[in-house]
Amino acid sequence: MVALQRIGAGEVALQAQGATLAGRLVLPRGKVRAAVVLHPAAGAPAGFYRAFAAWLAEERDLAVLTYDYRDFGASASGPLRQSRATMIDWGLRDQAAAVAALGGLVPGVPRWVIGHSMGGVWLGFHPAMVGVDRVVTVGSGLTHVSDHPFGYRMKARAFWHGPLPWISPALGYLPGARVGLGADLPLGVYQDWRRWCLSPGLHLSDIGRRLPMPDPALVTAEMRVVAIADDPMVPPSAVWRVMGLYPQATKRQLVLRPEAFNLDRIGHMGPFHARNAVVWPALVD
Numbered sequence: 001m002v003a004l005q006r007i008g009a010g011e012v013a014l015q016a017q018g019a020t021l022a023g024r025l026v027l028p029r030g031k032v033r034a035a036v037v038l039h040p041a042a043g044a045p046a047g048f049y050r051a052f053a054a055w056l057a058e059e060r061d062l063a064v065l066t067y068d069y070r071d072f073g074a075s076a077s078g079p080l081r082q083s084r085a086t087m088i089d090w091g092l093r094d095q096a097a098a099v100a101a102l103g104g105l106v107p108g109v110p111r112w113v114i115g116h117s118m119g120g121v122w123l124g125f126h127p128a129m130v131g132v133d134r135v136v137t138v139g140s141g142l143t144h145v146s147d148h149p150f151g152y153r154m155k156a157r158a159f160w161h162g163p164l165p166w167i168s169p170a171l172g173y174l175p176g177a178r179v180g181l182g183a184d185l186p187l188g189v190y191q192d193w194r195r196w197c198l199s200p201g202l203h204l205s206d207i208g209r210r211l212p213m214p215d216p217a218l219v220t221a222e223m224r225v226v227a228i229a230d231d232p233m234v235p236p237s238a239v240w241r242v243m244g245l246y247p248q249a250t251k252r253q254l255v256l257r258p259e260a261f262n263l264d265r266i267g268h269m270g271p272f273h274a275r276n277a278v279v280w281p282a283l284v285d
Contacts (some may be wrong), residue, residue: 016097022074023067035106039119045073051274081172087192091122124214141238152232
């Protein structure tokens, strides 16, 4: 049983292995149809998903738990340069704690998981997934740097091979806010992320070394696998690979195309922007 605490005004604290995570529970006005946990993308604070969470509650009668990974966003616990957090902590421990907490926060209703980017590739490591009824992954894929379109591939290689691998250890963290990422990240998170994006299979390259073997039998839910046609970071071909991680789930593929929603672009982060709310029904209906 995962320890959790209601703090007030929708704020909750989740106890993950070795960390306390700051979370927020949004409830509908009426009867709760299902409870949802939203696993964020790397570098995206929980607040980024606030408008989407509010829409799920108000328009779809869902209770929605959002949270920040350890040593990031509202879960920051001290100077970032002192953090020992890794992306393994985020995907293996923090995500697992959030799924396990969902039933205690809103008992007696179906449970859903929505994973954005890295939030959708770790589900086979989470024991509480056995009780999850529905999964939506958005822009989640087993991405290698060679998967990016040419122009973005050059940008990605500069990110992984330029000065940051040397500057970040000197600073003690990734200065993401200064290089257009939007937020600074713990050094260990950046180092895991870099190693995996330069390795076939992403995080699977660490199985048997730093990672245990995932259990595909944990994920038997109805699963919607969403790719974004104009996503240069995780293009559809990389998204489809993630389906192989969950062979026992009932899967449905969906590609979000900007022109289908009268949008100029969507991109990797765009499905959750309030300005693109027109795509939200396609994610969950």
